[in-house]
Amino acid sequence: MASASHAPTPLLKDELDIVIPTIRNLDFLEMWRPFFQPYHLIIVQDGDPSKTIRVPEGFDYELYNRNDINRMLGPKASCISFKDSACRCFGYMVSKKKYIYTIDDDCFVAKDPSGKDINALEQHIKNLLSPSTPFFFNTLYDPYRVGADFVRGYPFSLREGVPTAVSHGLWLNIPDYDAPTQLVKPLERNTRYVDAILTIPKGTLFPMCGMNLAFDRELIGPAMYFGLMGDGQPIGRYDDMWAGWCTKVITDHLGLGVKTGLPYIWHSKASNPFVNLKKEYNGIFWQEELIPFFQSVSLPKEATTVQKCYLELAKQVRAKLGKVDGYFNKLADSMVTWIEAWDELNPPKGGVPTANGPPPKK
Amino acid sequence: MRPPSLLSLTLDSALLHIAHIADLSHLPDHLVIDLFRRTLSAGKLTEKVLKLFLATGCEEIILAVQLLNIKQPIVPVLPTRCSESEVDIVIAALQPNLTTFFEAWRPFFSRFHIIVVKDPDMAENLQIPTGFDLKVYTKSDINGVLGASSINFSGHSCRYFGYLVSRKKYVISIDDNCLPVKDTAGSTVDVVAQHMANLKTPATPFFFNTLYDPYRKGVDFVRGYPFSLREGVECMLSCGLWMHNADYDPMTHVVKRNQRNTTYVDAVMTVPLGAMLPVSGINVAFNRDVLGPAMFPGLRLQNEGKHRWDTLEDIWNGLCAKVVCDSLGYGVKTGLPYVMRSDAEAGKALESLKDWEGVKVMDDVLPFFQSLKLSRTAVTVDDCVKGASWNCT
Numbered sequence: 001m002a003s004a005s006h007a008p009t010p011l012l013k014d015e016l017d018i019v020i021p022t023i024r025n026l027d028f029l030e031m032w033r034p035f036f037q038p039y040h041l042i043i044v045q046d047g048d049p050s051k052t053i054r055v056p057e058g059f060d061y062e063l064y065n066r067n068d069i070n071r072m073l074g075p076k077a078s079c080i081s082f083k084d085s086a087c088r089c090f091g092y093m094v095s096k097k098k099y100i101y102t103i104d105d106d107c108f109v110a111k112d113p114s115g116k117d118i119n120a121l122e123q124h125i126k127n128l129l130s131p132s133t134p135f136f137f138n139t140l141y142d143p144y145r146v147g148a149d150f151v152r153g154y155p156f157s158l159r160e161g162v163p164t165a166v167s168h169g170l171w172l173n174i175p176d177y178d179a180p181t182q183l184v185k186p187l188e189r190n191t192r193y194v195d196a197i198l199t200i201p202k203g204t205l206f207p208m209c210g211m212n213l214a215f216d217r218e219l220i221g222p223a224m225y226f227g228l229m230g231d232g233q234p235i236g237r238y239d240d241m242w243a244g245w246c247t248k249v250i251t252d253h254l255g256l257g258v259k260t261g262l263p264y265i266w267h268s269k270a271s272n273p274f275v276n277l278k279k280e281y282n283g284i285f286w287q288e289e290l291i292p293f294f295q296s297v298s299l300p301k302e303a304t305t306v307q308k309c310y311l312e313l314a315k316q317v318r319a320k321l322g323k324v325d326g327y328f329n330k331l332a333d334s335m336v337t338w339i340e341a342w343d344e345l346n347p348p349k350g351g352v353p354t355a356n357g358p359p360p361k362k
Numbered sequence: 363m364r365p366p367s368l369l370s371l372t373l374d375s376a377l378l379h380i381a382h383i384a385d386l387s388h389l390p391d392h393l394v395i396d397l398f399r400r401t402l403s404a405g406k407l408t409e410k411v412l413k414l415f416l417a418t419g420c421e422e423i424i425l426a427v428q429l430l431n432i433k434q435p436i437v438p439v440l441p442t443r444c445s446e447s448e449v450d451i452v453i454a455a456l457q458p459n460l461t462t463f464f465e466a467w468r469p470f471f472s473r474f475h476i477i478v479v480k481d482p483d484m485a486e487n488l489q490i491p492t493g494f495d496l497k498v499y500t501k502s503d504i505n506g507v508l509g510a511s512s513i514n515f516s517g518h519s520c521r522y523f524g525y526l527v528s529r530k531k532y533v534i535s536i537d538d539n540c541l542p543v544k545d546t547a548g549s550t551v552d553v554v555a556q557h558m559a560n561l562k563t564p565a566t567p568f569f570f571n572t573l574y575d576p577y578r579k580g581v582d583f584v585r586g587y588p589f590s591l592r593e594g595v596e597c598m599l600s601c602g603l604w605m606h607n608a609d610y611d612p613m614t615h616v617v618k619r620n621q622r623n624t625t626y627v628d629a630v631m632t633v634p635l636g637a638m639l640p641v642s643g644i645n646v647a648f649n650r651d652v653l654g655p656a657m658f659p660g661l662r663l664q665n666e667g668k669h670r671w672d673t674l675e676d677i678w679n680g681l682c683a684k685v686v687c688d689s690l691g692y693g694v695k696t697g698l699p700y701v702m703r704s705d706a707e708a709g710k711a712l713e714s715l716k717d718w719e720g721v722k723v724m725d726d727v728l729p730f731f732q733s734l735k736l737s738r739t740a741v742t743v744d745d746c747v748k749g750a751s752w753n754c755t
Contacts, residue, residue: 153680156722156724176584188582
């Protein structure tokens with residue numbers, strides 16, 4: 001049976017970094033101030049590095065632009081996307097904390113049906129600190145929530161659950177649709193507050209959106225590579241999708257859990273559907289090959305760490321997707337580069353990071 | 363004859379969309395009244411629409427409602443999504459007095475043929491109010507139709523006899539201690555309409571949609587959902603949920619004796635391919651034409667009693683159904699609709715614990731179903747069930 005804790009959720013302010021990719025400004029942080037101020041921010045500035053990003057007063061942050069990324073990674077910087085929010089994964093790599101929360105700069109605080117502001121970060125922490133249940137679907141959703149439990153018929157041996165690696169939040173207002181759906185339904189808004197968190201069953205893939213996402217960096221960090229997107233690449237707006245599919249395959253293999261549902265944030269800005277269509281165009285065709293690929297991936301027993309799983313995935317991407325398009329060979333290379341860079345910046349405890357120079361202060 | 367005025371055309375158009383209008387308070391009273399009259403004449407007054415008009419605060423409308431003796435809840439406007447010829451409602455009677463039950467469900471059940479199966483172990487006569495198209499099956503009917511059979515239809519299993527004798531395409535079955543519940547907007551949930559909507563819209567088992575059922579109004583497939591999977595597959599089983607007294611095992615009932623389910627989760631979702639779930643028979647609907655052969659009581663606990671927590675027949679049934687659906691490319695949904703389940707029996711769980719063998723059963727049952735692979739030559743539900751039973755032995 002699930003024993004839900006009625007104790008207040010720990011803040012984890014020294015164990016969690018908030019990673020925000022941005023190209024314009026960070027005014028949206030004003031609205032999040034009551035919830036984000038205790039935490040350290042890692043801001044990844046995309047686009048023109050000579051531009052100054054204004055960060056509201058009172059936040060503790062470190063900021064990286066393209067120059068910093070090039071300086072710190074040297075030739076390995078090629079794996080970090082340019083002119084695409086995929087660059088945010090650089091923030092995951094340089095963080096030294098156990099947990100990451102990432103949010104887009106057009107996402108604001110939403111209200112629950114009672115009118116109260118939703119503390120999204122607190123909910124993500126609750127999700128990450130309570131187990132997942134990927135081996136059998138609980139019809140009352142997350143059994144560890146206060147007021148819920150495992151239903152009749154749920155095997156007792158499965159009620160301990162597994163550690164939660166990812167907490168995938170949702171969005172009210174502008175839904176995360178692809179370009180064709182945006183073009184057909186430009187006025188549709190997500191107004192339905194679904195009061196549930198659930199574990200995505202083992203063996204099931206899902207479209208992971210990076211707008212409102214938290215994960216345990218120690219459990220799954222190296223799998224959160226957001227791919228090669230943006231400038232000079234034939235595809236965009238599939239960065240989080242790619243990371244999600246890789247992550248799910250690896251969490252399934254390692255016996256970790258992925259949750260989706262609460263918390264909601266308020267997504268304010270609808271991107272231009274025509275621009276999106278151009279970016280997604282290849283992705284729309286390629287995903288028809290990608291999904292069967294990920295659904296049939298099998299990782300060897302010897303792949304016992306995230307890095308080993310990821311490198312094995314890269315090998316299979318090259319072998320099976322290279323023929324779909326040459327892009328996937330480049331992507332496979334970048335996946336390997338990413339792991340190399342990750343391991344350099346995150347040596348096993350006791351080692352010294354060998355990146356070029358210390359991270360810049362504000 | 364004068365052509366209709368622009369105002370009249372506008373009101374007619376508003377009438378056409380009356381079910382989707384959220385707020386009329388900005389309209390002047392005389393227009394609200396005119397619209398109300400048209401709504402009454404067109405027979406489009408539902409509970410939700412009535413609330414809409416009353417919310418305007420227009421005194422004439424409030425007066426008209428009183429004079430016409432319009433009461434809430436009222437018989438809903440005939441749902442357009444399903445016809446009486448398609449649906450049977452099957453109720454297992456485990457208590458003799460079903461008056462409260464049927465009166466509460468009357469607005470939603472009165473259109474349909476109802477099959478009531480009396481628990482063969484129950485001696486008392488059933489009390490059922492009149493005004494329903496209803497047939498009662500008792501122990502003698504069960505014996506008469508089946509003679510000697512290895513299936514034990516006593517207790518909660520008696521409902522499966524109802525599935526057997528039904529001739530309709532869809533069956534909806536609800537426990538006799540459940541009543542209609544109100545959703546978060548305060549409207550009474552039409553369990554029939556929701557189950558039918560679930561069964562008549564596709565399921566999406568091959569990829570998880572993070573906005574849940576993409577066929578619901580106001581939502582769609584999200585970015586990253588492959589287009590080739592957006593047609594979905596036919597949904598064969600719709601598993602509803604319960605407010606108040608949730609369907610827990612007896613151990614959980616004892617430990618959390620004061621816990622009640624108060625969270626109304628406004629979602630329907632497809633249970634993904636390969637994922638198993640515990641299907642609760644308390645509130646369930648299925649496509650009998652196709653899935654019927656898989657809906658049988660296979661597992662009976664040794665000391666199976668009359669409380670829901672004494673049984674696992676529905677759990678076993680659900681696992682069979684899910685394996686069959688996965689094998690044949692059909693879908694299973696879970697979530698809405700909710701019913702309100704009374705806690706008349708909730709305090710008695712402690713008595714059942716003494717003889718309860720349920721602790722270990724699922725630990726053996728689940729791995730069996732998870733590893734069950736049905737032959738590719740089994741292309742009908744019938745073949746699948748036979749294949750599964752072969753694996754069982």
